[in-house]
Amino acid sequence: MFLKIFLSCIFITLFGCGSSEISRSAEVDQNTIADEKIFELNLVDLQLSDQGGIAKLSKKNNFCRLHVELLSSYGKEVYNFKFSLLSLVETNHFIYKYEGGIVDYRTAEDKELTELMAEYKDEHVISNELQLINKETVLGHKNIDINKNFEFYLNLFPNDAVLKCR
Known part of the structure; x- marks a missing residue:
C-alpha cells in the first residue's frame, strides 16, 4: 500500500512538473512568434x-x-x-x-x-x-x-x- 502511494506521488510530481514546463514553453513560443x-x-x-x-x-x-x-x-x-x-x-x-x-x-x-x-x-x-x-x-x-x-x-x-x- 505504501509503495502504491509512493509511486503515485512520484508519478504526479513528474507529470505535474512536466505539464507546467510544457505550458511555460508554449507561452514563450507565443511571445516569440514574429x-x-x-x-x-x-x-x-x-x-x-x-x-x-x-x-x-x-x-x-x-x-x-x-x-x-x-x-x-x-x-x-x-x-x-x-x-x-x-x-x-x-x-x-x-x-x-x-x-x-x-x-x-x-x-x-x-x-x-x-x-x-x-x-x-x-x-x-x-x-x-x-x-x-x-x-x-x-x-x-x-x-x-x-x-x-x-x-x-x-x-x-x-x-x-x-x-x-x-
Whole structure:
C-alpha cells in the first residue's frame, strides 16, 4: 500500500512538473512568434512626412498591428495600434525629441544669422539622440484623436491588405 502511494506521488510530481514546463514553453513560443508583415508604406512618398516615415500593417495571433513612425526636424512620433476584427484594442503613442534640439540653419532668412548658425553647427556637435518626452497608452476607443489617427492611417492601405488583417 505504501509503495502504491509512493509511486503515485512520484508519478504526479513528474507529470505535474512536466505539464507546467510544457505550458511555460508554449507561452514563450507565443511571445516569440514574429509578426506576419502584410503591407508597408513609405510616408515620404505619400507626402505625409518630409523627414521620413513609415507605416506597417502586420498580424500576430488574432490581432492586427499598425505601426506608424513619423520623423521631423524636432524628433519622432510613433503610434502602435493593436486591433481586432471588431475594433481598436490598444494604442501606444510615443513622442520623442532630439536632445538639445536641431536647428536647420539653411531656412534662416538673415544671411549673417545663417552664416553664424552654420559656423556653430560646424564647431559644435548637435546630438541626434532621441529623448522620450511623452508615452501614452489608450485602451479601445477612449481618445477621439487617437481614433482619428488610427482611421486615417488605416485608410492609407489598399483594401485587400486591410482585409487580410481583418
